[in-house]
Amino acid sequence: MPFPLRRALGLVLAISCGAALFQPLPLHAAEPARLSERWDEKRAARLLDRAVKHVQEKGEAGLADFSRQGPYVDRDLYVYAVAADGRFLASGGSSAALIGQNVNATTDAAGKPFFREMLEMAAAKGEGRVEYRWLNPADQREEPKVTLFRKVGDVIVAVGFYAPRATAAQAKSMLDEAAAMLAKDGKAALAEFQKVGGRYIQDDLYVFVVDMADGRFLAHGATPALVGRDGRELRDPKGKAVITDMISVARKKGGGELDYAWHNPTTAKLESKHTYFRAVDGKLLGVGYYTR
Template sequence: MSAPIRVLALTLGLAFGTGFLTTPAQAADAESIRLFDSELGKRATALLDRAVRHVEQNGEKGTADFSRQADFVDRDLYAYAVRLDGRFLASGGSSAALIGDNVLDYTDVAGKAFFREMIELAKAKGSGQVEYRWFNPADSRGEPKVTMFRKVGEVVVAVGFYPPRATPVQARAMLKDAAKAMTADAKSALAQFQRLDGPFVHDDLYVFVIDMADGRFLAHGATPTLVGSNGFEVRDPNGKPIVTEMVKLVAKKGDGELDYSWQNPTTGRVEKKHSYFRAVDGKLVGVGYFQR
């Protein structure tokens, strides 16, 4: 594969491995598995299971309990329900203000009619997930949100959650731990960085390692298929040669930081990222966080 084609594919969010290409659908499926297997994803799934069973046993009238029973609220998570005709039935959260309204044409802060999309998917497949931007009481702004849902008769039962986001402090702390691990035993550390259930992958926080001599990826916690590929060929959607700039910075100072755009593994979207990195025995070790 030529360098221009590889750069274009990476720009579009595709992941390269040795001899094969991961499609956007496959990449999205992999990230969905990772997201829903997280602690937050498991809590949301358990709450949805509980809400669905309640509606199966009590019918549409049972959805009213979502608005008044603690069984259908789990800290920041809550169950809600909407009919296939678009009428909003119940909610244990801020969306309770929509009860009684037809929400088919209701849009998020980006203009997406996500309720309509959810209902159409429920009619066609019986269950699924939608992504949209919703007001987050934690920071008073529209944030990416994921809702999983299932159809029970004429009712769509749903639970949504905000994908977790790491902080600069967490990113710097993980980089410090990763550098120590590389110094102690590089081979073992590189294997640990690739483990989705390991200590170096947490929500949208992960470690990447690049050989400074030839630019090869030696580890990438979010996209393991990048390992072995030439990082010097990688550019973000704005054309920035990410790895090239990182290596130049770290070669001069021994460490550095860089802003660029990259696919967030918890949202599946290309977002602004700020990474910290340092040199460890001829290897660039980095950790970044996605900016809000």
């Protein structure tokens, strides 16, 4: 959808992440899984620094280097350049198909004019960040993406990376930590499990707790509104009684794992989920990860 764009001087230079490859990291009290996102950001920042230095040394003449494989391509990260009037100038990645086109009318999957926001913010403040939804070529899904940018003379340099996804190892590790805390101090644990910014709510990874006696949620990191509701009433799109099935297995075996469909809080989409769960002092404790 087209949108008005303020006239501005200079070029827009951006580093785009084709797909953030989430590296499995163990969960620790002081080093939560959110470190993965920080790592993606730091890796992109290093490429950003190299691109900034290149522009400072070569000026506009150096833009062509961003369309070549080399120091300005780091696995899923690559540099692309856009003129302030919206003309796409160079790219070392999949967006090379846009070279020669005017991207002023470009919006994200939700209709957000993120190019315009980036240009206007850079003109006003010299740096910033813009968040939007974009197609991730790794799985052909529209996913949350973050772009950081910095103005260098008449050029804006930016980094884009996709929000990370949790892994099976991280889900298991969080479950172990949560179980230990729940067994030690149930009341404090329930409060901690719903603490925004805490170690038990990390992007699409979170804890939920259900009273096995009456089926009611005692905690839910992604959807606090479920607390107090009878989880046995819930069904996934295929009619699977998710909580009922978990409680049944937990009573017989003390724990297990289950596949079902559930809302992903980071992508705002219904996705396949694999959850590990166990019984702890009469409570069903679960942590799952999204398998796309």
